[in-house]
Amino acid sequence: MSQPADAKPDETMARIVAAVELGRSGQRGEARDALTALWDRIGADGDAFHRCVLAHYLADLQDSAEAELVWDERALAAVADLTDDRAQRYHSSLQVQGFLPSLHLNLADVHRRLSNTDLAREHLANARDLVQCLPEDQYGAMVRAGIRNVTGALDAGSTHRLDSHP
Structure with a gap:
């Protein structure tokens, strides 16, 4: 997922993407720590797009199904607050x-x-x-x-x- 050339840079998404790539490279613990720190910064009432994407990826980095469930539920809850307009500010196709x-x-x-x-x-x-x-x-x-x-x-x-x- 990349931003259109004319979009304003989204620093939080850049950090999320970097952490996801870290996890995909096998550094699951480091990726989980980075995403958890971002979640703490964003907060449970922060930007719905950031919360949804972050929780979706953070779920996959959990060591237990119970912890994964918590993050999957957070991702679904965040999408309820998300609008197409907000998602499309990151990428026009979303x-x-x-x-x-x-x-x-x-x-x-x-x-x-x-x-x-x-x-x-x-x-x-x-x-x-x-x-x-x-x-x-x-x-x-x-x-x-x-x-x-x-x-x-x-x-x-x-x-x-x-x-x-x-």
Whole structure:
């Protein structure tokens, strides 16, 4: 996710992206610490775009499913305060509706791993209903594949972390 050339630089997003890249390079603890410090700076009532993106990525860096659930729930709560206008100040292609399938998919997966099958199925149903708003691009394909993988694991009764879904 990059900003359009004419957009005002977003220092907080630059720090979020840098921390995410740190995590992807294998430095999970350092990334988690950096994002947690940013969360503390932004605050629970700060910019909804920053809160949503930060919590979404921070969930993937947690060591326990219980901690991951807290961050996934924060991401979904933040998106309720987010507008398309605010998201598009970061990148003109973003729409709030496009965030929802992935947020519900992450909640479905973590509830599956916590054996909360009813909640997992509820969030999967939401993800399936909302995925139609995603384009047929790489991101849309990734979310659709995630829905299939989490559905298969849920149907099989698996509570293990999936390789295809961090």
